[in-house]
Amino acid sequence: MALFEAHQLHLRFGDRVVLEDVSLAFEAGRLSGIMGPNGAGKTTCFNVLTGRYRPDRGRVMFDGADITGRSPQAIARLGIARSFQLMNLFDEFTVFENVAIALPQTRRRGADPIGQAYGDATVVEEAHELLDTVGLGARADHIAKALPYGERRALEIAVALASRPKLLFLDEPTAGLGSDGRARLAELVRRLKGQVTLVVIEHDMEFLFSLADTISVIHWGQVIARGSPDELRTNPWVKNSNLGKLA
Amino acid sequence: MRTGRTVPTLTPAMIAIWLAFATVPLWIEKVGLYQYLGVEILIFATYALAYNLVLGHSGLPSFGHGAFFGLGAYGFGLAQLNLVPDLWFCLAAAVVVASVGGALVAAFISHRRGIYYSLLTIAFGQVFWFIAIKSHAITGGEDGLLKIARLPARFGVATFDLTHNISLFYFVLAIFVVVSLLLWRLVHSPFGRILKAIKQNETRARFVGYDVWRFKAAVLVLSAGLSGLAGGLFAMAQSSAFPDVMSLHYSGYIVMMTLVGGGLVTFWGPVLGAIVFLLARDVIGAVTTGWMLWFGLLFVALVIHKPEGLGGMFIRPARPAPADAKK
């Protein structure tokens, strides 16, 4: 059994079917890629997998447990983290504080109404470690909203990593980045690979084909193809679609 | 907050504010004002600090807080008239009654945000106000609860009489000091920082694992309890309790005080707001009965020119964007 499995997910918004019979499996330690055109239902799929939406039908399994319909916070505490396609940071906080607030130590002290906010000795150390990992070590004291776009993307990942996840969902991590930024992000994802199970939605085919162990193609809310990058290169649909340009 | 910096429990500004208040009875009559005004200002400053825990520090737009202040006033009065006429017991009753009211409201609204949250707080505020007016047998309805005594403060061996405004002032000041100290610590604690995180981005907070609604419920109960404490002191100060403090009107005043003073940008803003508001009431009110009109215009001018409130004049602007970040 894979670390994370989705079985026959269905979801409708009104009379619009957005996910239809979507089944996915993500193996521990691997990087699974998800691709597909805009509006295909990729982000919605992440939203179902991470508890934001409850599917109309289907099941979501993590580590052998059924987590369908659990709240985002409950799922997060099981060790599943995510980044957002549209960035979602604590804008008024410093870079350091964005990460520190997401650390499990801070969460465990959440009911403490008089102690020092980040008084746990390990918080400063671990937050800096994480910031170094994503290349933001020198930015710790800057306000998040003042960061340039590429660094906000990196911070988005650092916040997700702060909860020490077993599984990390990244929704278009390179969206809006120039070639420099993409290269830096690819480098970061490459380093994360092996340390944490990754599931990455990405438009950038070069990025995905060079990093992913397996790729699923979602179109019209359905999984229309899946396989290793090599298998998908020869897939007729991928070849014919503009998604396959690079393959 | 900068990297792992600890926040001192006592700050120079805090001590200066406490000391400045301590001098008030020495000169307030010399400038043509009266001792009771000092008492009132301290009570509303306490109330505004408690209210700002919700509005400024947690970003929860509660517009029905008068209910909790009023519950505290009635809790204090009813405990004294029907149970035990002991100051500590009655103040505790004020806190407990208001906290229970807060918990009741919190149970219904903690999953809501924004405008829905506001609307529900207004609705609940109206419900409490209505009940206070209609339960004539208990609250005295619109006639109010009268003959509430200024009970003496017993500290083991020593007992202080609080019937005079000056002694009551110092008693309320002691409570203000304790409440402001507690709130200062709370705002800079793990709990307080999480509230601030929720204020900025509720969704993100959930996705890093926080039960957001629990925090929203807890902070409302806490704020309600402390507002109730202020309400209890108010009942004692004016020796009576009336439903009007629970009206939408009065709930609006506390919002105005907090915003005028700069509660959204600085911890002490609500205190400044309470001072300005009550001074304006007396000073402008001495000239014209339509003081609220002038204060309203002042409020409009302030929102246009200094939207962060008067307190914004005392704080440095947020750290500018890093120069090398523009590349």
Ligand SMILES: Nc1ncnc2c1ncn2[C@@H]1O[C@H](COP(=O)(O)OP(=O)(O)O)[C@@H](O)[C@H]1O
């Ligand atoms: N909350 C929502 N309510 C209604 N429709 C939605 C909602 N979220 C997404 N959709 C629709 O579902 C479809 C899939 O969207 P999305 O999952 O964001 O696509 P992708 O991430 O693959 O580009 C789109 O047509 C979008 O308009």
Ligand SMILES: [Mg+2]
């Ligand atoms: Mg998307």
